[in-house]
Amino acid sequence: MTKELKSSADGHGWMNAFVRSRVGSLVLLIAVLTVLTTALNPRFVSPQSLKDLMLNVSIIALLVLGQTVIILMRQIDLSISSIVGITAFLSGTLFINYPGIPSVAVVLIAVLAGLVLGTVNAALIAWGRIPALITTLGTLYIFRGANYAWVHGRQVNAVNVPGSFLAIGTSTFVGIPLLTWIVLILLVIFAIGLRQYRVGREFYAIGSNPTAAVLAGINVSRRLATGFIVSGAIAGLAGALWLARFGTVDATAAEGIELTVITSTVVGGVAITGGVGTVVGAVLGALLLSVFSSTLVFLRVPSFWQQSFQGAMLLLAIAADAYLAYRHALRSRVKWSHV
């Protein structure tokens, strides 16, 4: 008898459903922004500026993948920027100290280093039971401080890095930078993992209702640990790619990007209270923020206003979520009043 019931979305057509979904509205917003800015300045969609846009968003989007897993579980990882900083400098140092070292080895070592640092977070949060906000705030400073001590005013320059490695950040395949390809492949892997595997669904379950997750037999500590280790490994990869993208790395590399990453994730529809959101949405959130700041540049908005606009975007996204939740609550009340 339930099968005959038509969903309300069917009634309005898939187009309507798409626009009302988070992914749909993000795509729409990005399209509108692009069209408007192009109308005012056609150079906005020139191949070079599109490539810049993709390069700019790639590393943030990569970190967003890890952060999504974390936020889905109602946790947060602030330490990623420091992990990126350390592993970026580590990658550069490897090229300097071991000339001729294969790029693949450098990337693997960076990922491994990020994984180890992520494990520190994981141990403190999952087994030490220290709230993630405090733990990763602490390790944000500890990792960065250690980085300053280690770097000691030095700097890695592009001349120290082999051209084949820098090519990751410069050369393209089918018009899309290699760096972006890497992120796209990982995006697909994460999207499938979160949707099609039990582990993925359990991240959602933990964020949605931790008590119920325990009752369902989920090993919550182990999943939390998995999340922070994955986030660390992703940050390690982002560190290696940071070096490939910029060539120059000093002790301040990637400082402060954790906030951009978290903003992107939340704008992309991953609820800060856990249990809701997708990696595709979160990456589109990163893209939207990136397009938006390019728009501001193209429209010659003073740069000191740009951060304020980013903040406003975050608040707007959260307000939109709250409004939708409120409307949903109203509708369900009506729906059940006759039961």
Next chain:
Amino acid sequence: MSPPTIELVDIYKSFGSTRVLEGVSLSLFPGEVHSLMGENGAGKTTLVKIMAGLHLSDKGAIRMNGQEVLFRSTSQAQQAGVSVIYQEPTLFRDLSIAENVFMHRQPKTAYGWIDYAEMSRVVSQHLNQLGVSLRPEDPVLGMSIADQQIVEIIKALTFEAKVLIMDEPTAALSGEEVKRLFQVVERLRDKGVAVMFVSHRLEEVFAISQRITVMRDGRVVGSGPLKEWTTDEVIRKMVGRSLEALYPKAKVEPGKVVLRVRDLRRAGVFKGISFEVRAGEIVGLAGLVGAGRSEVARAIFGIDPLDSGEVSIGDKALSNHTPQTAMAAGIGYVPEDRQQQGLVMEMTVTRNVTLTVLHQLQRFGLVSQNKEREIAAQWTQRMQLKGHIEEPANILSGGNQQKVVLAKWLATLPKLLIVDEPTRGVDVGAKSEVHRTLSQLANEGMAIIMISSELPEVIGMADRVLVMHEGKLTAELARSEATEEAIMFAATGQTGSVRDKKSKATPNGQS
């Protein structure tokens, strides 16, 4: 008779020094609904949690179909075929019905991906069988408690539960919803599932069970097929013989009138409420859930506005009626939900106790900590509080939290104390201490209004019982007239003999 599906043999369980279960044995049979009854703190919930794999028993054995089993986790219990439905459904509200049902054990396709189609198919089959018009893809967010319980039941069904335990499943349901739930339960029973039903509601228990077990103070005090039981018998077993020992209410000669309310009315909530409370008297306010008892109490304390009527303390009518003026006139109000309304859980006991009297402790606008500690120590000693007064309130047990709430209001030295469900969720020991304190306060001349849904408590403690039904006072019973039956008679607002009433299963019965 067929052998039991699950047997608990001589189960013992203690938490710290508190013994919760002392040698409980219980068998659930296939195709039977077995009701477990008992007052709060009798140990029912602990027993349920042991069967669910949330607690391990200290001693004793669980046998399923004659085989001894050990449940170290909820998943082990579920695998063995024991499913538990809690009073508050524990679901993932952001996920769909199908995902809730299959979390952590989703079916997989040949490629190892989650088989959403199969999940939908199974869940919609169950939904159809239960005759519920929900879709497997619907999110749980926004669903009624009753529908959420349906999801829990489907979860149990997909585990092919042989034992279904329902811990007060009807507490939050309306009449229609209870009826639908019972239909589902009966269908499961007829399929051979062994059902355990934990409830406070006598009518429901008699309507659905084939067997009743009563627990008191961690022991089974009676068990047998339905036909061996009467409601009176169940109540007597639940309360125990020594009503006097449990409720140490001393006889007090009532003094002057402390509170007089005349013709209180709040549109749609209550009307025509007039009564008096004298010094030294404990007046019980009884009635079914939703009769308007707490609402009257809130109105007397000035939280909710009155449409008409008058509240006087002594000879003075309260004008400009707010909680502040009510407190100044000498009214103290201990609300029902101490976690939400009564205590600041993170603050220390001292801070909580003195919250009501801070203005008295001020010197030059600053609060004297010494005085604070002095007052807190005085009242918590009097309440025999276990625990240190500089510890936060949230680490105390339910009973001790309730003592802190009481201490907080006693510190204001009220003439009239209104307590709303003073012993809900409190263990038996702390309960009688709360009772002893109330009795002692009455002895010293305080006037007390006690709202309680536990009839034995009302009968045991009150000098006089006022009964409400649908916003009106329907009876005033002296201590000698206040029997369980007389109160229920007035509380249901029905005419006819009390015996007739029993056969009618009113879902919103005593809770």
